Amino acid sequence: MRRAYFKNNWIAALVVAPQLLIIFIFFYWPSSQALYWAFTLEQPWGGGNEWVGLENFIFLLSDDRYWHSVRISVIYALATTALAMGMALILALFADRQLRGYKSFRIGLIWPYAVAAPAIGLAFRFIFNPSAGVASYLNYAFPDLWNPVMNGSHAMTMVIIAGAWKQVSYSFIFFLAGLQAIPRSLTEAAAMDGARPLRRMLDVQLPLLTPTFFFLLVINITDSFTDSFGIVDTMTSGGPARATNLMVYKIYEDGFRGLDYSGAAAQSIILMVLVIALTFIQFRYIERRVHYT
Amino acid sequence: MADISIREVRKSYGNDEVVHGVNLEIESGEFVVILGPSGCGKSTLLRMIAGLEDISSGEIAIADKVVNALEPRERGCAMVFQNYALYPHMSVADNIGYALKVAGMPKAERAEKVRQVASSVGLEEFLDRRPGALSGGQRQRVAMARAIIREPQVFLFDEPLSNLDAKLRVQMRHEIRRIHNRVRATSVFVTHDQHEGMTLADRMVIMNKGTIDQVGTPEQVYNAPATAYVAGFIGSPAMNFLGGQLSARHGAVMLENGAMLPVDARLAQAMDGQLVQIGVRPEALTLCQPGTGSLTATFEFYEELGSEGLHHLKIEDVPFSVLSETKMRLEEGTEIGVIIPQEALHIFGAETGRRIDTAGTARIGVMA
Numbered sequence: 103m104r105r106a107y108f109k110n111n112w113i114a115a116l117v118v119a120p121q122l123l124i125i126f127i128f129f130y131w132p133s134s135q136a137l138y139w140a141f142t143l144e145q146p147w148g149g150g151n152e153w154v155g156l157e158n159f160i161f162l163l164s165d166d167r168y169w170h171s172v173r174i175s176v177i178y179a180l181a182t183t184a185l186a187m188g189m190a191l192i193l194a195l196f197a198d199r200q201l202r203g204y205k206s207f208r209i210g211l212i213w214p215y216a217v218a219a220p221a222i223g224l225a226f227r228f229i230f231n232p233s234a235g236v237a238s239y240l241n242y243a244f245p246d247l248w249n250p251v252m253n254g255s256h257a258m259t260m261v262i263i264a265g266a267w268k269q270v271s272y273s274f275i276f277f278l279a280g281l282q283a284i285p286r287s288l289t290e291a292a293a294m295d296g297a298r299p300l301r302r303m304l305d306v307q308l309p310l311l312t313p314t315f316f317f318l319l320v321i322n323i324t325d326s327f328t329d330s331f332g333i334v335d336t337m338t339s340g341g342p343a344r345a346t347n348l349m350v351y352k353i354y355e356d357g358f359r360g361l362d363y364s365g366a367a368a369q370s371i372i373l374m375v376l377v378i379a380l381t382f383i384q385f386r387y388i389e390r391r392v393h394y395t
Numbered sequence: 396m397a398d399i400s401i402r403e404v405r406k407s408y409g410n411d412e413v414v415h416g417v418n419l420e421i422e423s424g425e426f427v428v429i430l431g432p433s434g435c436g437k438s439t440l441l442r443m444i445a446g447l448e449d450i451s452s453g454e455i456a457i458a459d460k461v462v463n464a465l466e467p468r469e470r471g472c473a474m475v476f477q478n479y480a481l482y483p484h485m486s487v488a489d490n491i492g493y494a495l496k497v498a499g500m501p502k503a504e505r506a507e508k509v510r511q512v513a514s515s516v517g518l519e520e521f522l523d524r525r526p527g528a529l530s531g532g533q534r535q536r537v538a539m540a541r542a543i544i545r546e547p548q549v550f551l552f553d554e555p556l557s558n559l560d561a562k563l564r565v566q567m568r569h570e571i572r573r574i575h576n577r578v579r580a581t582s583v584f585v586t587h588d589q590h591e592g593m594t595l596a597d598r599m600v601i602m603n604k605g606t607i608d609q610v611g612t613p614e615q616v617y618n619a620p621a622t623a624y625v626a627g628f629i630g631s632p633a634m635n636f637l638g639g640q641l642s643a644r645h646g647a648v649m650l651e652n653g654a655m656l657p658v659d660a661r662l663a664q665a666m667d668g669q670l671v672q673i674g675v676r677p678e679a680l681t682l683c684q685p686g687t688g689s690l691t692a693t694f695e696f697y698e699e700l701g702s703e704g705l706h707h708l709k710i711e712d713v714p715f716s717v718l719s720e721t722k723m724r725l726e727e728g729t730e731i732g733v734i735i736p737q738e739a740l741h742i743f744g745a746e747t748g749r750r751i752d753t754a755g756t757a758r759i760g761v762m763a
Contacts, residue, residue, distance in 0.1 A: 287480035290447050295494035295541070296468040305493070309484045 190273030219332025254345025688732030
């Protein structure tokens with residue numbers, strides 16, 4: 103690989119400065135601030151704080167509501183990941199078969215990635231509105247069949263579907279690229295060996311997709327822990343009765359609604375550690391086993 | 396065992412026709428090599444036989460059964476791919492046995508069969524390895540074993556040796572012939588390498604721009620090329636070509652530089668005035684004193700080939716080479732004579748490129 107060298111170091115510094123500044127302002131500074139707040143008790147309206155050590159964490163870890171939020175976050179993460187990757191894989195397998203019109207499909211399937219989470223949330227809130235559209239007919243025929251405003255698991259289902267829909271395109275792009283990187287002659291060889299399309303998929307294409315699969319698993323799980331805010335905020339605001347109060351949303355709610363800066367800071371530290379640990383475990387122990395040469 | 400019958404087969408991608416109405420009969424147990432430059436449609440033809448490519452029009456029959464609409468697995472063909480196409484996530488044993496696994500053969504029986512076939516190609520020590528841990532030659536053997544184990548009616552080879560180094564290529568060539576002699580399955584072998592074609596083939600098919608120029612035994616193709624294209628493609632070093640005109644009065648071909656090469660009098664009579672291209676193989680020529688031979692050329696440079704020497708000459712700016720055991724290292728620009736025996740002349744129509752034989756008629760296309 104070619105490297106660029108700068109004779110004057112200050113030019114190099116000038117070039118990287120904007121990026122460093124952005125990272126510093128929007129990541130390191132808030133993170134370090136959160137880390138500090140997590141060990142202190144902040145006053146809601148400013149004006150001094152008190153060092154409390156691990157008390158914020160002890161309080162959180164003995165709080166049933168917090169554990170509830172962790173539990174539903176894990177459910178949300180696993181469900182959206184499974185749903186999004188499953189859908190993306192099926193779509194990619196079909197797009198890869200190059201059936202009629204697959205090119206326009208391919209572009210259409212990539213678009214949702216460019217849609218912002220709140221926009222998706224609003225659109226799905228409209229689609230799943232219990233008193234309008236399809237759902238209202240269903241509710242008319244079978245009362246209370248679908249009511250995410252009242253029923254917690256309905257609300258969760260709705261948030262999961264919207265979250266998965268948002269993730270599908272990202273996984274789709276990677277799965278399709280992965281499938282297209284498999285030499286055509288391999289599937290042809292399998293065809294000559296007598297395998298039908300489904301068999302070829304199971305025996306040849308899917309095994310060769312495992313590196314892509316694990317990469318996407320990491321990205322999707324991490325994303326669904328940290329990136330669900332926009333959807334939850336627009337669709338349910340964490341309700342009903344905290345049924346969709348995911349970790350990331352709870353941080354916002356406790357911090358900015360409840361003005362419990364310290365509790366929120368402690369929660370974000372826990373979430374950050376969780377995501378780092380997940381990523382580390384997945385890359386360290388799982389991905390290592392799935393490489394072919 | 397099965398014969399293959401290819402009738403008026405065409406292939407087009409959109410409006411672009413790449414195979415133009417090919418007819419070919421391949422006998423059961425025969426080893427046929429399809430030879431041609433890249434882009435001549437030879438691989439496409441092979442893939443149509445295999446069922447990996449749709450047939451745009453025409454018919455392909457294997458063992459008297461039209462296979463146009465059949466899936467690859469229903470055609471009874473095995474194929475060896477150019478890049479081997481081994482499954483990288485399976486062991487050598489699983490690669491070889493995959494077809495049997497798909498066919499539902501019990502595990503124990505399969506393992507036994509895999510071991511037999513692997514030992515027949517010298518792979519028994521490598522059964523547990525992944526293809527990534529094998530050398531090029533070993534991968535090639537796995538690909539062969541994977542084809543052999545199915546006991547197919549037809550073997551298809553798509554340039555299987557082109558990724559190997561020269562020495563291994565010769566070795567594998569011999570091995571393929573040996574396997575063919577033992578198994579005697581109908582084989583179709585596609586290559587752009589004329590040496591592979593000449594050495595392996597019972598019969599050769601020379602393709603050019605989507606059509607078959609000639610079908611024949613290696614000797615026939617070498618001794619009586621049907622077109623100027625075939626003549627130039629087969630033989631190394633390549634054949635020399637000179638432009639000229641048949642003249643009944645002289646009973647000869649009059650070359651552009653005025654030199655006369657005597658030909659059969661009846662031919663000159665029948666096609667008086669016909670513009671022709673004459674071809675002579677470098678190995679059929681002899682060097683002599685300037686002015687004493689059939690024509691005079693100027694010396695350009697010399698290439699040493701060991702047992703023989705290749706002399707590069709020029710006749711009026713047309714390159715011309717002579718291969719002979721008598722080695723002459725001359726100064727560039729020196730004049731030298733060349734003797735062209737009459738029987739070494741290949742005469743082709745200047746426009747058609749087709750061979751003109753002594754009967755004075757153009758011999759067309761296929762000679763089976």
